[in-house]
Amino acid sequence: MISRRGWVALALVAFAACGRETGKAAAPPSESRAGRARVVFLGTSLTAGYGLDGLEAYPALIQRKIDAAGLPFEAVNAGVSGETSAGALRRIDWLLKDPPAVLVIETGANDGLRGQDVDSLEANIQAIIDRANGLTPRPRVVLVGMRMLSNYGAEYIRRFEDVYPELAQRNRLPLVPFLLEGVAGVDSLNQPDQIHPTAAGQRLLAETVWRTLEPVLESDASGRSAVREGENLRERGDSGVDLSRGVVVVG
Numbered sequence: 001m002i003s004r005r006g007w008v009a010l011a012l013v014a015f016a017a018c019g020r021e022t023g024k025a026a027a028p029p030s031e032s033r034a035g036r037a038r039v040v041f042l043g044t045s046l047t048a049g050y051g052l053d054g055l056e057a058y059p060a061l062i063q064r065k066i067d068a069a070g071l072p073f074e075a076v077n078a079g080v081s082g083e084t085s086a087g088a089l090r091r092i093d094w095l096l097k098d099p100p101a102v103l104v105i106e107t108g109a110n111d112g113l114r115g116q117d118v119d120s121l122e123a124n125i126q127a128i129i130d131r132a133n134g135l136t137p138r139p140r141v142v143l144v145g146m147r148m149l150s151n152y153g154a155e156y157i158r159r160f161e162d163v164y165p166e167l168a169q170r171n172r173l174p175l176v177p178f179l180l181e182g183v184a185g186v187d188s189l190n191q192p193d194q195i196h197p198t199a200a201g202q203r204l205l206a207e208t209v210w211r212t213l214e215p216v217l218e219s220d221a222s223g224r225s226a227v228r229e230g231e232n233l234r235e236r237g238d239s240g241v242d243l244s245r246g247v248v249v250v251g
Helices: 007-017 058-068 085-095 109-113 118-133 154-171 199-236
Strands: 037-043 073-079 102-105 140-144
Touching (some): 037 085, 058 073, 085 118, 102 118, 109 118, 118 140
Parallel strands (some): 037 073, 037 102, 102 140
């Protein structure tokens, strides 16, 4: 539960500011990253980087971490301000037309601000997971948890916050327990609405998500490398002869 002064009082102001589901199209991959497997960040204004330059949002900061780690991935920011889980579900098929290697799901904050039905939230996120699981090859899915304001009642808060670990356990997904850990309720890390992180706050979001995402990307990259090596061996044949070039491979 989050109870810091100011967050509750300004929640409706922030909600009104991004109440319409509006978002900018994701930037195309840079030439240096063209052909990399994609990591799609499906999210709300928290992912979109509301009020900030796109390069300050945590998906862009995670791209820097990906590059520094030498991992072959392209981060795609698919955050839309004001979007509920129903909105995320409506556009997931479009986002998955080009199947990503990893899908990071951050949704539900606006459901909670609107006091929407928790069962519907759970069903929408499960449907998004099912859509991803229906792809071939199947992307890895990372779920991002959210907590709720303290004025919604203990029962609603409990049910809302239980959705994320229950879905993660049921679907055997890596879980980021709380996206805004160390940021929510901290005045210096949030914009004047006390909902949306500043650039400094977004840097902490990136650290929080990276702790869970990094091992997923490392595992996926290792798997892709093993597949490529297997394909190379099959092309060369059991005798060590490169059948495509007609030369003997030494070493």
